[in-house]
Amino acid sequence: MTTKTAAAAARATVYGYPRQGRNRELKKAIEGYWKGRVSADALRDTAAELRRGTWRQLADAGIHEVPTGDFSYYDHVLDTTVMVGAIPERHRTAVDADALDGYFAMARGTQDVAPLEMTKWFDTNYHYLVPELGPDTVFAANCAKQVAELEEALALGLTARPVLVGPVTYLLLAKPAPGVAADFEPLTLLDRLLPVYAEVLADLRAAGAEWVQVDEPALVQDRTPAELNAAERTYRELGTLTDRPKLLVASYFDQLGEALPVLAKAPVEGLALDFTDSAAANLDALAAVGGLPGKRLVAGVVDGRNIWINDLQKSLSTLGTLLGLADRVDVAASSSLLHVPLDAAAERDIEPQILRWLAFARQKTAEIVTLARGISRGTDSITAELAANRADLASRAASPITRDPAVRARSQAVTDADARRSQPYSERAAAQRAHLGLPLLPTTTIGSFPQTTELRTARADLRTGRIGTAGYEERIKAEIGDVISFQEKTGIDVLVHGEPERNDMVQYFAEQLTGYLATQHGWVQSYGTRYVRPPVLAGDISRPEPMTVRWTSYAQSLTDRPVKGMLTGPVTMLAWSFVRDDQPLGDTARQVALALRDEVDDLEAAGTSVIQVDEPALRETLPLRSADHPAYLAWATEAFRLSTSGVRPDTQIHTHMCYAEFGDIVQAIDDLDADVISLEAARSHMQVARELAEHGYPREAGPGVYDIHSPRVPSADEAAALLRTGLEAIPAERLWVNPDCGLKTRGWPETRASLENLVAAARTVRGELETPTS
Numbered sequence: 101m102t103t104k105t106a107a108a109a110a111r112a113t114v115y116g117y118p119r120q121g122r123n124r125e126l127k128k129a130i131e132g133y134w135k136g137r138v139s140a141d142a143l144r145d146t147a148a149e150l151r152r153g154t155w156r157q158l159a160d161a162g163i164h165e166v167p168t169g170d171f172s173y174y175d176h177v178l179d180t181t182v183m184v185g186a187i188p189e190r191h192r193t194a195v196d197a198d199a200l201d202g203y204f205a206m207a208r209g210t211q212d213v214a215p216l217e218m219t220k221w222f223d224t225n226y227h228y229l230v231p232e233l234g235p236d237t238v239f240a241a242n243c244a245k246q247v248a249e250l251e252e253a254l255a256l257g258l259t260a261r262p263v264l265v266g267p268v269t270y271l272l273l274a275k276p277a278p279g280v281a282a283d284f285e286p287l288t289l290l291d292r293l294l295p296v297y298a299e300v301l302a303d304l305r306a307a308g309a310e311w312v313q314v315d316e317p318a319l320v321q322d323r324t325p326a327e328l329n330a331a332e333r334t335y336r337e338l339g340t341l342t343d344r345p346k347l348l349v350a351s352y353f354d355q356l357g358e359a360l361p362v363l364a365k366a367p368v369e370g371l372a373l374d375f376t377d378s379a380a381a382n383l384d385a386l387a388a389v390g391g392l393p394g395k396r397l398v399a400g401v402v403d404g405r406n407i408w409i410n411d412l413q414k415s416l417s418t419l420g421t422l423l424g425l426a427d428r429v430d431v432a433a434s435s436s437l438l439h440v441p442l443d444a445a446a447e448r449d450i451e452p453q454i455l456r457w458l459a460f461a462r463q464k465t466a467e468i469v470t471l472a473r474g475i476s477r478g479t480d481s482i483t484a485e486l487a488a489n490r491a492d493l494a495s496r497a498a499s500p501i502t503r504d505p506a507v508r509a510r511s512q513a514v515t516d517a518d519a520r521r522s523q524p525y526s527e528r529a530a531a532q533r534a535h536l537g538l539p540l541l542p543t544t545t546i547g548s549f550p551q552t553t554e555l556r557t558a559r560a561d562l563r564t565g566r567i568g569t570a571g572y573e574e575r576i577k578a579e580i581g582d583v584i585s586f587q588e589k590t591g592i593d594v595l596v597h598g599e600p601e602r603n604d605m606v607q608y609f610a611e612q613l614t615g616y617l618a619t620q621h622g623w624v625q626s627y628g629t630r631y632v633r634p635p636v637l638a639g640d641i642s643r644p645e646p647m648t649v650r651w652t653s654y655a656q657s658l659t660d661r662p663v664k665g666m667l668t669g670p671v672t673m674l675a676w677s678f679v680r681d682d683q684p685l686g687d688t689a690r691q692v693a694l695a696l697r698d699e700v701d702d703l704e705a706a707g708t709s710v711i712q713v714d715e716p717a718l719r720e721t722l723p724l725r726s727a728d729h730p731a732y733l734a735w736a737t738e739a740f741r742l743s744t745s746g747v748r749p750d751t752q753i754h755t756h757m758c759y760a761e762f763g764d765i766v767q768a769i770d771d772l773d774a775d776v777i778s779l780e781a782a783r784s785h786m787q788v789a790r791e792l793a794e795h796g797y798p799r800e801a802g803p804g805v806y807d808i809h810s811p812r813v814p815s816a817d818e819a820a821a822l823l824r825t826g827l828e829a830i831p832a833e834r835l836w837v838n839p840d841c842g843l844k845t846r847g848w849p850e851t852r853a854s855l856e857n858l859v860a861a862a863r864t865v866r867g868e869l870e871t872p873t874s
């Protein structure tokens with residue numbers, strides 16, 4: 101199938117790897133450091149041991165070139181900010197006093213200093229810290245981390261390749277710093293930044309790097325001619341440096357499109373491209389530009405973002421075609437394996453046959469090595485692996501888990517009317533105001549309250565049998581009672597039950613729906629030390645019985661104030677799961693929406709007057725190419741409406757979104773037809789409120805005034821100032837007062853203080869509105 105020369109060039113590699121360790125040792129060490137229980141030296145020792153363990157494991161598995169520099173205490177974009185010296189002015193004192201504490205201050209903030217804004221990394225659920233730049237930004241190289249980690253790997257006798265966020269992507273991800281004009285374009289700083297990258301590359305070469313991987317995922321998005329020119333100039337200048345390692349420019353998550361000929365012609369030694377289904381167009385595009393003669397191609401043929409086993413025969417076919425398009429073809433995953441769990445072999449509660457359908461990071465590594473061997477030595481060398489792979493793929497395709505005729509019939513019977521409310525918003529709003537009787541600027545929270553050690557212990561005790569169901573439920577009732585009592589005393593208008601029974605906003609529902617599989621050890625980093633276990637969406641979805649009605653009704657029985665029913669929306673149920681790849685996403689979303697519709701109807705029937713269906717993933721799942729937006733938004737908004745449109749006009753439907761660029765989807769937010777939307781706004785200084793106003797958004801909105809991803813407690817004056825900014829864009833009769841997001845990750849002391857300040861701010865501003873000035 102291949103020429104001997106081309107096949108001999110094949111090597112196995114990965115772009116990056118999960119950071120946390122088998123038992124989330126990194127999370128525990130960092131949080132211990134924050135609490136003063138772990139010293140800085142102990143934290144560094146833990147991190148170094150995790151890095152060494154990862155590299156040894158990769159090398160032992162057959163990976164020929166291990167990545168370095170992808171490890172992070174918090175976020176690799178924040179690491180890049182440190183590397184190029186773009187420290188925000190408000191954090192310089194802390195960074196100069198102690199680099200590690202200053203680093204965490206940029207990520208988390210302090211009581212006196214706000215952190216960097218946080219948002220989603222392209223269309224994933226990973227969050228990065230947004231660089232803040234301005235016309236006065238001065239860059240300075242500081243690659244101590246990158247050099248030290250390279251030297252660690254080389255000292256183990258390994259072939260290592262440092263990984264950097266590319267300069268074009270870094271600038272395209274950045275935003276104007278506070279106080280800088282909103283129309284400032286960080287890309288105008290490219291000429292200042294490139295000499296810093298040149299210095300970093302020289303230092304890495306001096307430390308022993310033969311190759312450096314420079315990640316430019318931003319180039320898979322739609323880019324203007326000016327942005328493409330910037331990419332061309334960047335790699336012309338870096339490529340013609342004399343003191344540098346070989347450069348491997350990597351893109352992933354989609355096709356490169358207009359940027360492919362730019363990079364193909366650049367004087368760099370290699371490109372790393374995604375060739376999985378979402379980026380299959382890269383294959384024809386690469387052939388159209390004449391391939392990469394004299395260059396290295398790293399072919400991402402194993403899906404780095406989902407957990408299904410690879411179709412080895414299909415990947416071999418792709419690789420066979422690619423062998424004629426480059427001087428050397430290596431095999432990799434389509435992206436960093438940061439986005440998948442560590443090891444499927446750790447799962448004990450998944451049926452063995454189903455487990456064979458799954459590939460986490462270690463299994464994907466094995467697939468990459470198998471494929472590299474297959475194109476290097478011929479398919480005869482992997483006969484057993486190919487046979488096992490065919491059997492596993494056939495097993496999944498034939499499994500009754502994947503198809504439920506009743507679910508499919510119901511989905512096919514949906515009409516346009518099923519996804520429309522019975523009355524327009526203006527009539528619903530009047531009915532809801534009369535029914536709920538809320539004050540001006542009503543206060544609420546997003547849903548979850550702190551998940552205490554006692555709650556986690558209770559769930560663990562239930563799983564292990566140390567307590568029975570009755571004992572567990574008494575603990576949950578007690579927690580709900582405390583949460584309701586606190587909210588009443590604080591003066592919050594629309595209450596929540598606090599979700600003490602929920603382990604995760606997606607997993608909790610997935611465990612009660614058919615077609616989902618739950619993992620025990622499938623942890624994936626979301627941001628910093630926040631890890632989630634995305635469930636596996638394996639088959640057709642239905643709801644056997646009510647999921648939330650009992651606890652919501654119990655909470656409502658404790659108070660006369662309205663208690664929100666809390667659900668996770670269909671798009672987020674997909675986005676924060678490992679979704680099935682054997683049918684269109686829109687079909688799966690409709691199945692989930694119908695299951696949620698049953699839950700919404702049951703909540704209303706039980707007396708719940710306010711129901712929140714969260715869709716924080718609506719923006720993050722937006723395709724990276726604008727040509728793909730309309731089709732996605734059509735099924736995504738229909739799925740939300742399908743789940744919420746069966747209720748009476750006086751039942752108020754809320755939704756929630758957080759940590760994304762909402763300006764791109766304001767029309768879609770409008771199309772959801774929710775009565776109230778709450779959104780993250782504190783770190784972005786109410787930007788989303790202005791975007792809603794510019795769009796003419798006609799319904800109610802609660803742009804957050806409390807950044808819950810930072811441990812700092814905002815003062816009442818600070819919250820009031822944000823609220824007044826919100827009022828500049830949204831009329832008082834349509835403005836709600838709430839935090840940015842749920843409070844699950846926060847402690848009770850800061851939660852109490854912050855919510856008390858939030859309510860005080862609402863009362864202050866409410867009083868200003870009700871007392872006209874002369």
